[in-house]
Amino acid sequence: MLAGGETVLVGVSGGADSVALLHLLIALAPSWRLRLHVLHVDHQLRPDSSSDGDFVRVLGARLGVPVDVATVTVDRRESLEAAARTARHAALETWAARVGAQRIALGHTADDQAETVLMRLVQGAGVRGLAGIPPVRGRIIRPVIEVRRAALEAELRRATLPWVEDPTNRDPKFLRNRIRHELLPLLADSYNPEVAAALARVAMLSRDTVDALDRAAGAELERLGVFADSTVILPLDPLRSLPRQTAAEVLRQGAGRLGSRAPLRAWAHRGLRRVLATPALRRPFRLGGVTIEVSCGLVRLALAATAPLPARAVAVPGRTELPEIGLALQAHLLAAAEYTIPRESNRAAFDADGLAGPLVVRARRPGERLVPFGGGERRIKTLLIDAKVPRWDRGRVPLVESSGAVLWIGNLRRGAVAPVTPNTRRVLELTLVPLAKPERDRLE
Numbered sequence: 001m002l003a004g005g006e007t008v009l010v011g012v013s014g015g016a017d018s019v020a021l022l023h024l025l026i027a028l029a030p031s032w033r034l035r036l037h038v039l040h041v042d043h044q045l046r047p048d049s050s051s052d053g054d055f056v057r058v059l060g061a062r063l064g065v066p067v068d069v070a071t072v073t074v075d076r077r078e079s080l081e082a083a084a085r086t087a088r089h090a091a092l093e094t095w096a097a098r099v100g101a102q103r104i105a106l107g108h109t110a111d112d113q114a115e116t117v118l119m120r121l122v123q124g125a126g127v128r129g130l131a132g133i134p135p136v137r138g139r140i141i142r143p144v145i146e147v148r149r150a151a152l153e154a155e156l157r158r159a160t161l162p163w164v165e166d167p168t169n170r171d172p173k174f175l176r177n178r179i180r181h182e183l184l185p186l187l188a189d190s191y192n193p194e195v196a197a198a199l200a201r202v203a204m205l206s207r208d209t210v211d212a213l214d215r216a217a218g219a220e221l222e223r224l225g226v227f228a229d230s231t232v233i234l235p236l237d238p239l240r241s242l243p244r245q246t247a248a249e250v251l252r253q254g255a256g257r258l259g260s261r262a263p264l265r266a267w268a269h270r271g272l273r274r275v276l277a278t279p280a281l282r283r284p285f286r287l288g289g290v291t292i293e294v295s296c297g298l299v300r301l302a303l304a305a306t307a308p309l310p311a312r313a314v315a316v317p318g319r320t321e322l323p324e325i326g327l328a329l330q331a332h333l334l335a336a337a338e339y340t341i342p343r344e345s346n347r348a349a350f351d352a353d354g355l356a357g358p359l360v361v362r363a364r365r366p367g368e369r370l371v372p373f374g375g376g377e378r379r380i381k382t383l384l385i386d387a388k389v390p391r392w393d394r395g396r397v398p399l400v401e402s403s404g405a406v407l408w409i410g411n412l413r414r415g416a417v418a419p420v421t422p423n424t425r426r427v428l429e430l431t432l433v434p435l436a437k438p439e440r441d442r443l444e
Contacts, residue, residue, distance in 0.1 A: 001141040002103065007035040009101035011092055012059070012067075014040065014052040014164040018107035019059065020152035021144055023161055025105060026063055038067040039095045041088045043074050045168065055164050070095060081174060089140075096139065108133050108142045111149040114199035115179050117206075122179070131210045132203035146200070217249035225254060232257060232301040236294060240276055248272040251292060254301045260288030275299060295391035308395030314359035316428065321435060322361065325396045329361055329410070330431045336424040348408045352428040354418035357403035361410075363395045370406045371416045380409065387412050400430060 002008070010025060012018040025036055040056040042049050053069040060067030072087040074080065092104050113132045120129035135145045144152065156163060172178050187195045220242060226233040232254040239247050251272050252260075271285045275292055284293040292301050307324065314320050316331040333352055341349055364380045371377045384394045389412075398410035407415050410432050420427055 001136055001143055002032060002034070005033045006102040007037065007100050008103045008105050009092065009096045009099060010036055010038050010065075010105045011088075011107070012038050012040055012056050013107075013166070014055045014059075015107075015166060015169075016153050016156055016163040017109050017112075017144065017149060019161060019163045020156050021105060021107035022059075022063065022065065023156065023159060024143070026065065036065050037095075037099045037101060038065050039092060040067065040069045041091045042069055042071045043084050043087065044071060045074060045080075045084065046166075052164055052166070055162075059162075068095060081176070092140075102139060104140045106140060106142050108145050109149045109152065110146055110200045111180075111196055113145055113203050114184065114196035115176055117199040117203050118183065119175055119179050122175075127206050128210050130202055131206040132200075134207065148196070213245060213249055214253070217246050217253055220246060221250050221253050221257075224250070227257070230258060230303040234299040234301075236276075236280065236297045236299050239299060240278075244273065244276070247276055251275065251299070251301070252287070255287050255290040255292065258290050258301060258303050260290040293392065296385075296388045298390050300390065300392055302392070306392045306396060308363035309361075309398055311360055311362035314361050314400065314430075316359060320361060322398060323435065325398065326435050327398070327410075327432050328435050329398065329400070330433060331359070332429045332431075334427045334429055336420065336427050339420070339427050341420060342429070345411050346432045348414045348430050349420050350407060350418040350428045350430070351420055351424040352418075352426040353424075355402045355407075355428065356405070359400055359402050359407070361398050361400050364397065364399055364409075368399075368406065370409065370413065373414045373416045373419065375416075380406070383409060383413055398432065 008025065010018070010022050012022055022036075022038065025034060028034060029036055038056065038060050040053045042053050057067050057069070070091040072091050074087050075083045077083075095101075096104050116132045117130055120132070123129070133142065133145060135142050168174075170177060170181065172181075184195065192198060221232075221234075224234050224238055234250070234254065239250060242250065271287065272292075274281050275285055275294060280294040282294075284291045286292075290301050290303060291305065292299065294300075309322065309324055312320055312322070314329060314331055317333050318331055320329045320331070322328060339349070364384070368380045369377050370380050370383065372383075380399070381394070384397060389397060397412065399406050400408045400410065402417065405415070405417050407417050408430060409415075418428075
């Protein structure tokens with residue numbers, strides 16, 4: 001948790017757990033070269049909540065530690081406990097950055113861990129939920145997570161350090177309070193006096209399992225993933241060949257790379273399994289702001305839908321840049337004498353005098369059709385599917401049209417319009433090239 005020499009922001013509510021944490025860190029500070037800073041977060045959930053901040057200020061002055069108080073507004077439209085936790089952690093992260101803290105220390109105990117495991121068991125959580133409160137997550141550390149609350153209170157009494165009791169910790173409308181004051185005492189009295197220690201052990205064993213799963217999934221994500229700006233692409237079949245939980249975790253971590261912080265509850269597990277199902281999911285699935293979709297044997301995770309290629313007039317002769325797809329469309333007018341029809345997929349030739357109007361490059365339109373050179377009329381969507389173009393890229397494939405007639409699906413198929421024949425005098429040659437590697441003018 002600590003290597004020594006860190007600046008540590010200590011979250012102190014004024015309760016026994018956090019006061020004891022501060023007391024213990026102060027004792028360690030000289031030998032561990034720790035620089036301590038205290039933050040009290042006032043959630044404004046009680047009329048007299050500011051008195052807790054006053055208590056922490058006085059305590060900090062007594063112990064010689066700087067104290068700040070952050071007042072937050074809790075969104076009451078969601079779970080009050082979850083909303084308060086979100087607001088508190090945001091304040092802690094903000095103040096940690098402000099004071100240059102490498103670690104944020106919180107005072108969760110073995111009793112908190114037992115309550116969390118039991119609460120999640122009652123709610124039907126899986127192994128990740130049973131792993132409970134992580135001892136370390138990011139820069140947040142919980143140094144007393146294996147210490148019983150009674151032991152901390154005994155140490156405070158020995159050191160003659162006061163603490164405050166938050167009356168909301170006894171409000172039975174909160175599930176955690178009912179588990180703390182009703183269910184856990186019942187289990188300890190009637191079934192196992194060491195039930196709290198047993199539940200903490202369940203959390204430790206579950207955490208080991210979750211950590212192993214995370215490492216395996218992380219390795220698979222690095223092996224299989226193709227990472228770009230705001231997207232992760234994964235091959236579907238290798239993903240399906242992984243154990244189900246590993247594959248789901250690969251997707252969750254991929255979404256996390258893009259900023260998703262959605263908790264992996266049962267609904268998310270079900271949705272992720274749908275992504276891996278056979279036949280493949282046809283509709284995108286949202287997870288914490290990230291869209292997951294399947295097409296043409298690939299899985300794509302993205303923050304936003306891909307914008308279609310905007311329509312642009314094609315400069316003839318000249319170069320038309322398409323920065324959205326990293327390509328440029330080059331147009332050359334060439335004499336037909338001794339001209340050789342190109343075979344490369346990125347190049348197409350037309351009878352320049354057989355075109356009805358100016359050229360436009362754009363994305364496909366719904367229901368649009370093409371008469372391919374040497375074939376019958378087909379839907380452009382079908383041609384793209386046959387070419388294994390994923391759904392999310394179909395609006396980025398450049399189509400070149402003249403007076404409403406599609407001449408060319410860039411890099412894929414040429415239309416039957418304006419073919420080069422023995423009677424052709426001038427050839428219009430279109431070439432798609434990477435923006436970073438512009439083709440030299442062929443006339444040089």
